Amino acid sequence: MAEPRWLDEREMRAWNGFLAASALVNRRLDQQLKDEAGLSHPQYEILVRLAAAPGRELRMTELANGLLNSKSGLTYQVTQMEKAGLVRRRSCPSDVRGVFAVLTDAGSAKLEEAAPGHVAAVREVLVDVLTPEQLDALAEGLGEVGRRLRGQGA
């Protein structure tokens, strides 16, 4: 542990690039969503996941595990979105503790309104900047990174 393997030139460039791109892309998309649709990036993610879920509803824990923040963070965001009418809470019949977050029609409409601009922004800042080979490398490499972190963390 006293003398670790430092990062060589190539590794350093990859790491710095990842770090910078991560911060810049996230900030840019946050801003784009807020300007065009009045949504934060976390909120947009919630809408996407609910829209893709069967019955357009998910348990709070599933939603939080998907990819977000902590459970308490989700509680906060869902409360905000409920005030805005984008989602609704429904208690689970088979488990009194359980709560479903349900996508409302307004939430669905908001998503359809926001999606085109968001996709265009994703293309502009990331997807259309990369070559097909780089896209594959990202998908495979970072896919594996994500899988490991999910596995360990759980």
Added chain:
Amino acid sequence: MAEPRWLDEREMRAWNGFLAASALVNRRLDQQLKDEAGLSHPQYEILVRLAAAPGRELRMTELANGLLNSKSGLTYQVTQMEKAGLVRRRSCPSDVRGVFAVLTDAGSAKLEEAAPGHVAAVREVLVDVLTPEQLDALAEGLGEVGRRLRGQGA
């Protein structure tokens, strides 16, 4: 704008992978740094940049532009780190408004203490997970992504 080019399978995988990895890696490293060295990730970044700067000092604005948060966010972090003795403020002789953030000996020592564990974590979650080809693709692809966002944003 009505019907944009949606993401195809490959693009979607790359995008989702990037998004997930970005969130998971950042969270993991934040935690690792906090546990092992009592530093937040932004604070660690500040130490690194100051250590690499000539004279171990940088103007606040340069530091903020480097890659971080907003200027006000930097003011906050530098204040915290100053309380902890890791950095010191020095006013610029040629411009009364200007402020240098200077790395102290304690800050330098803290960085040397934290770096090995941090590098090991970076290897574990990202660098050692990727093949050399994937590392190159990351460096080139995301490097370009970062360059464009910096250029536009400025």
Added chain:
DNA sequence: AACCGGTGATTCAAATTCGAACAACCCGTG
């Protein structure tokens, strides 16, 4: 020398985040 647009850093309030603590509840076991 007074003026003026622009710059550097801080302050402020508001929003968001997290982790720990909490209360209520599920279920398999004795």
Added chain:
DNA sequence: CACGGGTTGTTCGAATTTGAATCACCGGTT
């Protein structure tokens, strides 16, 4: 049926982030 460990979602307080507003100042112009 009562018990105890593990789950579920929320609440709470503390830390952090952001953008707008602010204050003080630089430098070139008149």
